[in-house]
Amino acid sequence: MGGHTSNYVPTSRWGKWLDERLPIARLMQSSFVDYPTPRNLNYLWTFGGILTVCLLAQIVTGVVLAMHYQPSDAGAFNSIEHIRRDVNYGWMLRNLHSVGASMFFLAVYIHIFRGFYYGSYKAPREVLWILGVIIMLLMMATAFMGYTLPWGQMSFWGVTVITNLFSALDTIYPGLGTAIVEWLWGGYAVSGVTLNRFFALHYLLPFVLTGVVGLHIWALHVVGQNNPTGLDIKQPSDTVPMHPYATAKDSVGLFAFLILFAWFAFFVPDYLGHADNYVEANPLVTPPHIVPEWYFLPFYAILRAFTSSFLGIPLGQYAKLCGVVAMFSAVILIAFAPWLDTSRVRSAKYRPIFKWFFWFFLFTCVALGYLGSKPAEGIYVIASQIFTLCYFLFFLAVMPIVGLIETPSRLPRSITDDVLSKGGTGLPTGATAAPESR
Template identity: 65%
Template sequence: MGHASTYEPKTKLGMWFDERLPVARMMHGQFVEYPTPRNLNYWWTFGGILVVCLAIQIVTGIVLAMHYIASPDEAFNSVEFIMRDVNWGWFLRYTHAVGASMFFVAVYIHTFRGLYYGSYKAPREILWMLGVLILLLMIITAFMGYSLPWGQMSFWAVTVITNLFSSLDMVVPGLGTSLVQWIWGGYSVGGPTLTRLFALHYLLPFVIAGVVMLHIWALHMPGNNNPTGIDVKTRGDTVPFHPYYTIKDGFALVVFLLVFFAIVFYAPNWLGHPDNYVPADPLQTPPHIVPEWYFLPFYAILRAIPNKLLGVIALFGAIAILFFVPWLDRSKVRSTSYRPIFRWFFWLFVLDCLMLGYLGAQMPEGIYLILSQLGTLYYFGFFLLIMPLVGIFETPRPRPGSITESVLGRPLPPDRTANPAARPEVVK
């Protein structure tokens, strides 16, 4: 979305900096007067909420790392020390732990919004793929962070998940075992394993921050998608980002943070597992090993397939398939609002993901196992069969002629839409 910046420095110092390093001009052009579709709804506010979530995780994580000891003998006690003896340590620890859950709540909503409104379609394929990469990095980082308290569930979750790589022995004999031992730093989960997980958990959020910058850059090149899925045609289709969307995003952020800190102060352990408040014991296996709630849909997919190697392939495939969504969907209409058949399949997909999340917390037997297999089948069928076929055979509903028409019910008067090419704010 090309537009000329109207930024003018007010002081001599500002002019001096603007001539040599025009950061203020860039920020003003991209985050103040940036032309944004006028019909964005509150589902679009989760992009800004995610940036705030990432900042909270990085800041609280840095302070927590100053007191944490990455040792099997001291890790659990260092977390208790943070909770009991460090000033505001309980607040930092609970904010970081609850923040991880709220981060995933926001990113899953953001992802479903992108799927519903077709934000992955041309020319936003790179934008979508960077978003999926961020999700993958978040999953890896969160798994490593879950291991650090070194409680019973942390220890055994690390043991189970890292052992999945041993399935590669079925492809190349010895490869999986060697890879698992390399991850462990020995022949079992222990001190070297914890040190590696801690180091990577500290590093990866900064990698995520870098990819987020690329994600925002990729967003600002073609401009925002919108609920109609129609490209911006005239200046009347857009409004400046500030104050219109800074106010809207700010309000949504306040509501989100109210829920966030209500959980921090009143139910910080609501989303955790009680076994993680028991020190890790390699000689006592918990009766039911489950990961954090945001991993449960993928965990259900893993356990739905009786073959270990195929289960691991399905686990990684459940995320990898998201990279190819821009090419799997064959419909020329972006927004599902105008796709009556696909809309039903989409909401069934949402329910399927919720069902898989529930089944991931249950024992893999009986009806739970059967439902997990059916849910896994629909998950992959949605992307590999429904998206391509419905996109070809579906007849979409009529769409409005412009974004303005979708908002006001009528196009703008000719004097406000005439000669759009002469306006620098208009998308070319």
């Protein structure tokens, strides 16, 4: 796919001169105009472009907000209120940045679940998938540190609880976990030192994230996009140029997504937040219920599912360590999906058994998100343990076993045949794209 030819022709003497020395215009034409995309992509393939827009919006609003923010325990909370009340359009920038984080995670979760359903992790896209998981980990780290910056009650106690998880390593080697926690804090408790270093990392990581996104796009252009059938491109009629066909589709999806974004940002900007975060951080007063942002709730539920016992299995002093390992494993395990899935068919569209397990897995993740927002007591703990088990069984049992016993449905011969079987027409005028070359 990466070997397709470019139709770029410089139209001016200056353009020809630049093309011979730095063919950046040719690269852009080849990558974003002439690039062949499968002709049967649906709107779920819009979220890659949406995520790029979200990343750029977060960087731009974040840089401007950083100009007015004071990373100190004495001034952080007041500087946030100063931005909202006194800085020109500060209220809008702050709302766009905080709501933008939620929209960013919403888009990336849809992007990931689409990849699971259509088998976008299978060969030859393993590196592309792993880079995507690295992007998600960087997003989580950036969002966690950013959540600390308002220096409200939930921010302060959230960072205290999460960073203190490393103390679980004391059960492996005495003093190891405590040393790591104190190193992260920069002292013996969360303080202005912690806030200052988290602010520095929160400013840095989006640019690291941008670099990994560049690698992700590069890998995508080498192996080519997946599609709803999961079939490889076999003939020129299977593809259309990215512009205007894919860009028109992406523009419609982006416009719809921006409407949702704007509704939250301008009408209910605090709906996804917590009221306790409008109270300045106080190390002497603990909130009655500490919860992270909604996009961390499924993993938070997995963490809290490991109490003194897990589904009747006693854990004792290792409960905290088991919870920490399970929480991080829940993310890392996603990167191993290409090797855990034994099916030779990519798309769940043609996998009758796996399809139902996928929808149950999606329900499991939503249920874990709900349970993560509830107190760790009574039926909520038991339910969290059950759904945590279901989460890991999907990767460690369903993906390896179903691929061996399942009989897939009959696949179309090509992407073109799939389109024509649904009433589609022949290739649009001018839509001929170069076939992939390996």
